[in-house]
Amino acid sequence: MENLNGYLIVSAILFSIGTIGVLTRKNAIVIFMCIELMLNAVNLTFVALSRHLGNLDGQIFVFFIMTVAAAEAAVGLALIIAFFNNKETIDVDDINLMKW
Amino acid sequence: MDMITIPAVNFTPILPEIFLSVLAMFLLLMNVFSPNGKKTYLSYISFIGLAAAAVLVGSGWGAHVESFNGAVVLDNFATFFKIIFLLSAGLAVLISDQYMEREGCNHGELYPIILFTVVGMMLMASGTDLMTIFLGLEVMSVALYVLSGFNRANRKSNEAGIKYFLLGSFSTGFLLYGMALIYGATGTTRIAGIAAILGQMTLPSTNIMLVAGMLLMFTGFAFKVAAAPFHMWTPDVYEGAPTPMTAFMSTGPKAAAFAASLRLFLVALPTLQVEWSQLLWVLAVLTMTVGNITALRQDNIKRMLAYSSIAHAGYCLVGFAAGNGTGTSAILFYMLSYAFMNIGAFAIIILVAKKGEPNGTVMDLAGFGFKHPVLALAMTIFMFSLAGVPPTAGFIGKFYLFSGAVQQGYIWLAILGVLNSAASVYYYLRVIVYMYMKDPTEEFEWTKLTAPVALALVLAVAGTLILGIVPSFVLQYAQLAVSML
Numbered sequence: 336m337e338n339l340n341g342y343l344i345v346s347a348i349l350f351s352i353g354t355i356g357v358l359t360r361k362n363a364i365v366i367f368m369c370i371e372l373m374l375n376a377v378n379l380t381f382v383a384l385s386r387h388l389g390n391l392d393g394q395i396f397v398f399f400i401m402t403v404a405a406a407e408a409a410v411g412l413a414l415i416i417a418f419f420n421n422k423e424t425i426d427v428d429d430i431n432l433m434k435w
Numbered sequence: 436m437d438m439i440t441i442p443a444v445n446f447t448p449i450l451p452e453i454f455l456s457v458l459a460m461f462l463l464l465m466n467v468f469s470p471n472g473k474k475t476y477l478s479y480i481s482f483i484g485l486a487a488a489a490v491l492v493g494s495g496w497g498a499h500v501e502s503f504n505g506a507v508v509l510d511n512f513a514t515f516f517k518i519i520f521l522l523s524a525g526l527a528v529l530i531s532d533q534y535m536e537r538e539g540c541n542h543g544e545l546y547p548i549i550l551f552t553v554v555g556m557m558l559m560a561s562g563t564d565l566m567t568i569f570l571g572l573e574v575m576s577v578a579l580y581v582l583s584g585f586n587r588a589n590r591k592s593n594e595a596g597i598k599y600f601l602l603g604s605f606s607t608g609f610l611l612y613g614m615a616l617i618y619g620a621t622g623t624t625r626i627a628g629i630a631a632i633l634g635q636m637t638l639p640s641t642n643i644m645l646v647a648g649m650l651l652m653f654t655g656f657a658f659k660v661a662a663a664p665f666h667m668w669t670p671d672v673y674e675g676a677p678t679p680m681t682a683f684m685s686t687g688p689k690a691a692a693f694a695a696s697l698r699l700f701l702v703a704l705p706t707l708q709v710e711w712s713q714l715l716w717v718l719a720v721l722t723m724t725v726g727n728i729t730a731l732r733q734d735n736i737k738r739m740l741a742y743s744s745i746a747h748a749g750y751c752l753v754g755f756a757a758g759n760g761t762g763t764s765a766i767l768f769y770m771l772s773y774a775f776m777n778i779g780a781f782a783i784i785i786l787v788a789k790k791g792e793p794n795g796t797v798m799d800l801a802g803f804g805f806k807h808p809v810l811a812l813a814m815t816i817f818m819f820s821l822a823g824v825p826p827t828a829g830f831i832g833k834f835y836l837f838s839g840a841v842q843q844g845y846i847w848l849a850i851l852g853v854l855n856s857a858a859s860v861y862y863y864l865r866v867i868v869y870m871y872m873k874d875p876t877e878e879f880e881w882t883k884l885t886a887p888v889a890l891a892l893v894l895a896v897a898g899t900l901i902l903g904i905v906p907s908f909v910l911q912y913a914q915l916a917v918s919m920l
Contacts, residue, residue, distance in 0.1 A: 343619075356642055357605050366601055370606045373608035377615050384619040386447040391439070392624045393615075396566055400611060410577050410598045414584045418593040427601075430594050433738075 340382035349376035363415050363425040367408075374404050442745055445502040448509035450560060451491045452554050458484045459550035467542030470773055474543040478532040478887065480622065481546040485553070486526040492557075499919065500565055505625055508840035511657030513561035515767050515916040516694040520556040520687045523774040525684035530782045530889035533740045534679050537790050537882060539585045549683070552578040556691035560698075565614045565624040568695045572610070572659070576603050583676035583684065597677025602658070602668040608740060610655025616648030617703075629703040639706045649707055652699065659692035660748045662718050663725040670729075672739035678788070681737060682781035685744040690770040693751060694913055697763060700755075701920055708758060713758035716848055723855040730862050734796045736784055740777070743821060746859060747773055753845075754836040755851050763920075764841025764913040769836060771909065772820070772828030774900045779895030780817040783810060786882050802875030810884075811870045813896050820899045822863040823856050828902035835910070 344426045349372060356369030385393025419425055446453065462477055492514055500509040528549060535541035549573060558571030581601060584596020618624050620642055621632045633639050640646060654665065663667040672679045700711055726746030733739035751769055754762035787803065788795050804811040820827035833856060837849040902909055 339756040348656055348803055349767075350608070353608065355602075363597060363601065367604075370601070370604045370608060373605075374611065377608065381611065382616065384615065388622045389621070390622055392566075396569075396614075396618070396624065399566060399570055403515040403570070403577075405472050406573070410580050411604070414580060414593070414600050417584060417587045418590075418597050421588070421590050421593055423551040427597075430597055432591055432594050433674050 339383060339387045343380060346376045346379040346383070349373075349379065361426050361428055363418075363427055363430075364412075366427065367411055367415070371404060371408075374400055438544070439710065445500060447495075448500050448502045448507050449558075451488045452557050454491060455484065455488050455550050455554050455557075457655065459554070460545040462547045462550070462687065462699030463544065464473065466889075471544070472546075474541050474882045475532050475536075477543050477546045478528050481550060482525055482528050482887075483552065484529065485521050485671045487523045488553075489518060489525075492521065499750050500670035501563070505569075505586055506565045506567045507558070507561050508655040509561060509901060511916040511919050512694070512698070513557075515789070515912060516770075516890060517557050517689060519767075519771050519774055520560070522685055522771070523690070523778060524553045526778040526782075526891050526894065527679050527687075528776070529887040529894075530682065530778070531677075531679040533885050534785045535881065538586055538589070538677065539645045540588065540677070542545050542585075545582070545585060548581050548684075549579050549678050551685070552582065552683075554766065556687055556694075559691045560694040562621060563698070563702075564616065565626070569614065571691075572695065574670065575691060576659075577621055579684060579688060582680045583672055583679060585675050589675075589740055590679060593675075596670045597674075599672040602855055605653050606658030606665070606680050607855050609658070613648045613651030613653070613655060616644050616651065617903035620645035620648060620676075625700065626703040633704065633706040637708070640710055646707070646710070648862065649711065650714075653687060653711065655679035656692055656696040656699075657718060659743050660689055660696070661722075662748055662750075662752060663722040663745065664723065666722065666745045668739040669745055670738050673744065674735060674738045674827075678737065678781055682778040685741070686770070686774040687779050689744070690774070691749060693770060694768055697755065697766065698911065698920065701763065710847070712756050712758050716751055716845065719749050719752035719756050719848060721749075722746070722752055727859045730859065732796070733862070736795055736797050736866070738794055739797065740784075743859065744777065745863070746855065747821075748775075749850060749855070750833055753848055756841045756848060757843040757845060759839055759843050759915055760914060761835060761842055763768045763916040764910065765832060765835035765839050766912055767913040767916055768906070770831035771866070771913075772832050772899065773896045775902065776817045776820040776827070779813065779892060779899065780821065781894065782888055782891050783817070786810065786884060786888065788882075797869055798873075799878065800866060802874035803869075804871040806875070810892075813892055814870065815867050816899055818863040818866050819901065822860045824860075826900070826903045827897045828906070829904055831906040833901075 348399050353369045357366050360366050370433035381393040493610050495509050555571045555574030562568040580600040583599045586592035621629045658665045726742050728741050730742035751766045754766045820829035823829045823833045837852050840849040
């Protein structure tokens with residue numbers, strides 16, 4: 336493949352956007368979406384590298400990451416709903432019962 | 436693109452995992468089809484299942500079988516860790532039933548989820564491919580998110596679940612990106628393959644992709660073992676989660692993260708050992724110090740033990756930084772003894788607390804020594820062991836961790852470790868002082884001691900003392916486990 340670096344740079348940018356989003360956003364669901372963005376940036380890296388190396392391991396890894404992300408989404412959204420039922424908010428600033 | 440060949444599959448290395456998965460699914464079904472009411476029998480079945488799995492795992496000692504095209508291995512290292520996981524899960528199951536009954540959230544799903552967690556941890560310990568390790572880690576983590584938020588009606592438990600979920604999957608992102616970059620630098624996800632390719636590389640430490648991958652993976656694992664400065668989630672999650680699950684989370688999954696990272700860093704990345712052992716040096720000192728200093732000013736006993744658990748991860752990182760036979764085998768030994776002493780301490784906390792755990796402070800233990808002398812004696816043993824006082828398991832473990840560091844020439848690291856250990860005596864002894872030297876402020880609302888909890892306590896006390904008085908045979912097993920890595 337001619338332009339591996341292009342793919343790697345795009346995925347690094349996506350990963351950084353996801354990271355910054357996790358650190359700055361306040362809504363739990365938006366934070367979760369940013370985490371998904373990070374995972375998909377990793378997927379892009381894997382696929383690009385797999386194509387570049389001519390080796391299928393990376394693409395198989397992507398299947399597993401997608402499966403795990405789906406499982407995480409199920410559990411994560413359930414936890415967010417349970418929290419909402421008790422507190423009527425999903426703002427992470429309100430997740431403040433425990434402090435040192 | 437090379438052709439995909441279907442390899443001959445040998446199922447023996449993952450027999451215990453298959454057994455536990457099937458048992459967990461069976462228990463889920465049983466839970467659905469059984470009439471509403473008592474769920475106690477599920478905890479008995481899970482305990483027996485875990486014991487049977489331990490026998491299965493133990494019978495594999497000494498073998499070295501690779502399977503699934505080199506993605507999974509059965510060796511002594513994996514076997515030793517699997518015994519730790521099964522032990523911590525078994526003890527956690529024993530202390531769960533009564534607590535969950537009291538808190539009104541004794542849902543039958545608890546036990547299958549604990550079993551799935553164990554399956555994930557076991558895959559992490561025996562995974563020899565980045566994919567297997569990742570899958571094991573995620574099976575474990577997703578199940579743990581559920582366990583920490585298990586008490587749905589309790590706000591603290593909700594918060595613990597959300598915090599653990601958000602930060603846990605955030606760290607997974609880093610770990611995965613690290614794995615992707617290492618795959619890019621070496622062209623393989625097999626641990627043995629990575630090691631072979633790095634062995635041929637001249638100056639691997641100048642390969643930016645490889646070093647960045649290592650650093651990202653390092654961050655991911657530092658999150659999982661709760662090493663400072665990636666420890667911020669630990670106290671909140673440990674305080675909010677149901678107490679038996681806190682006991683479980685602080686022992687089994689922490690050991691699993693150590694198992695996977697030991698295998699990755701010692702087997703796949705030994706060519707970068709100079710770099711990562713320096714990082715670990717800094718991380719170990721930070722983790723021990725932050726954990727211990729913050730624990731000094733905690734009144735909430737679960738939070739105090741959470742910070743203490745950060746400090747204990749720091750002690751283990753001392754052995755990891757040393758990276759030699761003594762240091763790494765001491766991690767195995769320490770994780771085993773930590774399972775006994777920490778779950779034991781949490782079992783006592785469960786007995787002392789009232790429904791809903793309104794405060795759960797150290798002061799609640801005032802006068803405990805006179806009301807319940809036997810239980811207070813057990814708590815004293817656990818506290819002494821956590822502080823590292825002979826003749827308990829905690830002392831022997833710390834001794835070997837620090838002597839590993841000294842052998843490798845990290846004298847200062849060992850000195851800082853010992854100083855930290857001395858500081859930690861303050862907050863462990865504080866518990867004992869309250870138990871024996873203060874008068875109770877109010878009448879104990881005492882949770883009755885049931886047979887499973889009593890069995891867990893007996894096992895924990897016996898383990899703590901036996902590992903402390905005659906540690907040599909377990910240490911030999913730990914050394915054998917590490918030598919075949």
